[in-house]
Amino acid sequence: MLEYDSAKRPPPAIDEFFQLIRYRDLIFLMVESILKNRYKRSVLGVFWMLLNPLLQTIVLSVAFGTMFKSSIPSYAVYLLTGLLAWNFITQTTQYAMNSMAYGGGLLKRVYIPRATYIIAAVGNGLVNLVVSVGALLVIIIFLHHEITWAWLFLPVSIVILAIFSLGLALFLSTASVFFTDTVDIYQVLIQALFFLTPIMYPPSILPPELNQLLALNPFVILIEVFRIPIHANHLPDFSLVVNAASLALITLVAGWVLFTSKADQLAYRL
Amino acid sequence: MENTAIQLNDVTVRFRIPHEKIPTLQEYAIRWLKRRSVSFSDFNALNNVSFSIKQGATVGIIGANGAGKSTLLKVISRVIRPTYGRVFLRGRIAPLLELGAGFDYEMTGRENIFLNGAVLGFNRKDIASRLDRIVEFSGISEFIDAPIRTYSSGMVARLGFAVATDVQPDILVIDEILSVGDVEFQKKSAQRILQYSNNGSTILVVSHNPSAIKQLCNDVIWLQHGLIKMRGSVDDIINYYSS
Numbered sequence A: 001m002l003e004y005d006s007a008k009r010p011p012p013a014i015d016e017f018f019q020l021i022r023y024r025d026l027i028f029l030m031v032e033s034i035l036k037n038r039y040k041r042s043v044l045g046v047f048w049m050l051l052n053p054l055l056q057t058i059v060l061s062v063a064f065g066t067m068f069k070s071s072i073p074s075y076a077v078y079l080l081t082g083l084l085a086w087n088f089i090t091q092t093t094q095y096a097m098n099s100m101a102y103g104g105g106l107l108k109r110v111y112i113p114r115a116t117y118i119i120a121a122v123g124n125g126l127v128n129l130v131v132s133v134g135a136l137l138v139i140i141i142f143l144h145h146e147i148t149w150a151w152l153f154l155p156v157s158i159v160i161l162a163i164f165s166l167g168l169a170l171f172l173s174t175a176s177v178f179f180t181d182t183v184d185i186y187q188v189l190i191q192a193l194f195f196l197t198p199i200m201y202p203p204s205i206l207p208p209e210l211n212q213l214l215a216l217n218p219f220v221i222l223i224e225v226f227r228i229p230i231h232a233n234h235l236p237d238f239s240l241v242v243n244a245a246s247l248a249l250i251t252l253v254a255g256w257v258l259f260t261s262k263a264d265q266l267a268y269r270l
Numbered sequence B: 001m002e003n004t005a006i007q008l009n010d011v012t013v014r015f016r017i018p019h020e021k022i023p024t025l026q027e028y029a030i031r032w033l034k035r036r037s038v039s040f041s042d043f044n045a046l047n048n049v050s051f052s053i054k055q056g057a058t059v060g061i062i063g064a065n066g067a068g069k070s071t072l073l074k075v076i077s078r079v080i081r082p083t084y085g086r087v088f089l090r091g092r093i094a095p096l097l098e099l100g101a102g103f104d105y106e107m108t109g110r111e112n113i114f115l116n117g118a119v120l121g122f123n124r125k126d127i128a129s130r131l132d133r134i135v136e137f138s139g140i141s142e143f144i145d146a147p148i149r150t151y152s153s154g155m156v157a158r159l160g161f162a163v164a165t166d167v168q169p170d171i172l173v174i175d176e177i178l179s180v181g182d183v184e185f186q187k188k189s190a191q192r193i194l195q196y197s198n199n200g201s202t203i204l205v206v207s208h209n210p211s212a213i214k215q216l217c218n219d220v221i222w223l224q225h226g227l228i229k230m231r232g233s234v235d236d237i238i239n240y241y242s243s
């Protein structure tokens, strides 16, 4: 017979993992419901989602295209791939934080694994990213940019991005429950970081001192790992992949341990 | 001890109530700069509560607003973990704390049955196989494919009750939801609870309605300020409580 003993429990980091597996159907249904809510209301839902980075690309291409023409071939592709990776990470983490802060009331009313919302947010982000990559393919064909076998590396890049985003989302969601202004602070940080990350410009335009600082910006290698196979048409360097994957895994493990160790307090605090 | 369904040993649930407004990082930073710590007070919603309930028993819980009744049911339903002490349960628990927790009001009744079922820990296949029965019990089959934002509150509650109680649980925990729905549905839901009770489910009911408690339980626990004030037969406790 099923038993629950609050005094006998595996360590939270392990317990939460197995609970999530038990509740996997809930995660799928939540992702489904997020997607349905977004797309059901307007048939143009997908279009709107794609329109945003597309408009950004057009505006920025017009503004900076000529400036970087010599240093970046196919500027539009460079920009668009950078934006997709950037938007995936930032939007997913923000969405996770918000759904924890505003939708997390459910955690106070019934038992579900505490990370359910966060995993669902990343799942939702992944679906959107895959749809965007499909649209990107169409645009790239339209722009006559070369498409090579390097594209087959993309699933690995996407998994790395997703692992990193999940880790960061776990960290931020924990913080946002304890400090309600985390959402605002993160928003500001992201805006600043956008300009400190080579998304719309090549790293080469930075003065050498700043260029060294880029090594401290974790977003740089994550974006590179996604951008190189599409824009530069070759596989990313092995060392770059190892660095990006390690960064992602370390972030996930740290975020997971932090989140699960605080998870019991969430129902008290939300 | 073989036939214990629910057991609490010295369970304390402590809420930390900050004295200042909302906790923000900014606030903490300012305080840290001023070398002042953030002040808060601890409040025990449950204070060293111990009791056990035998399998198959139906126990009522009464007490004033804020006495800790809902907190007690939450700690039993695993929604919150005890700050101190131990909660032990034997069997599958069906919590009826708030009906339709996890309902998505943009989605249809049918979709919400799956969603709410998953929230309660059932998998999709399982729900699919019981869907017709759930819809029938809820009595809103005509509207099952309409978004539930178009439902009345009673209809939402019916649906929530139908999902949560479709399979007989070993332990059923009920927080003041006996009065939802119209007379017909109240009868129907009371009948289902009674049937589960007769079939051996352990039932824990919180209600402010003495006649509902009298109808269902023999054994009553009276909570006051997070402590068990008294436990005993329904007539005794209700007498003391109302005087």
Ligand SMILES: Nc1ncnc2c1ncn2[C@@H]1O[C@H](COP(=O)(O)OP(=O)(O)OP(=O)(O)O)[C@@H](O)[C@H]1O
Pocket: A267, A268, A269, B015, B016, B017, B043, B045, B063, B064, B065, B066, B067, B068, B069, B070, B071, B072
């Ligand atoms: N999340 C929380 N944070 C701080 N205090 C809380 C929280 N939840 C409950 N409390 C406090 O715990 C006490 C018990 O609350 P509880 O909801 O268990 O009361 P109750 O007996 O169910 O009351 P009612 O009859 O009104 O439903 C109350 O004083 C309440 O203020």
Ligand SMILES: [Mg+2]
Pocket: B069, B070, B071, B175
């Ligand atoms: Mg209550």
